[in-house]
Amino acid sequence: MEPLTKVEIQQLFEQYYVPLVEFSWRIVQCNESANDIVQDVFVKLLDRPYPIGSHAGSKKRYLYTTVKNASLNYIRKGKTSQKYIEETSFDEPEETLLLDALIYAEIVGHLEKAIDTLPEGCQQICKLAYLEEKSNIEIAAQFEVSINTVKTQKRRALLLLRKLLSPFYRGLKILFLLFF
Structure with a gap:
């Protein structure tokens, strides 16, 4: 497998940016953070091209998994720093909530494309x-x-x-x- 080219990454960005931001927002509940997380994922992909396969499904799966992990890491990092202040525990979102977020993000992506x-x-x-x-x-x-x-x-x-x-x-x- 060969790494993605910059043109392919640009196409993925244009195709998946809106649904990925929506997916991340459902996890982190912050619009600016969700935008930052998705942008960081694509910047890392540009900096260190990773071979993710040529099949559209593998590219999409890679992007959603990476955004999910980055979003959860964002929450963990925020909860860790808050823990010292509030002494609260971190509750990871349930798998069903993540699936709901994924489905909603896909619907928003299709709607955005249709509106365009x-x-x-x-x-x-x-x-x-x-x-x-x-x-x-x-x-x-x-x-x-x-x-x-x-x-x-x-x-x-x-x-x-x-x-x-x-x-x-x-x-x-x-x-x-x-x-x-």
Whole structure:
């Protein structure tokens, strides 16, 4: 196995950054730390190229495992320094919580990719409405359009997202039924 090239690492960064940050955030509960952890993983990968295989599944597994371990180390380090202050013990997240975090991160990643394929107007309004949780009035004021235009764009975005994500969610339903 040969180490990844910088171009391959860049492609992995672009593909997995958002879901990995979401996954790390579910563990560390801090947005800045989650961003730092994921960035550190990619910087280390650039500094010391590690042969992780050419199969997409092995690359993804490597990234999620590395981010999980880095996130847990971050918590351990924080708990160790707090222990001297508060004399509390460290409780590692349960395996089910880590699995939930992984599934949620994957869903967010697929949603982010799907939103990026929407037409520009739908994309912008969808991100403001659903990711930044802005009201229709705020969005209408920002784009200087009517509230009905915002509602129409949101409805259009949801219809397009349903079409784009339906194969993914059918697979998720089957997986859910098999394991739960």
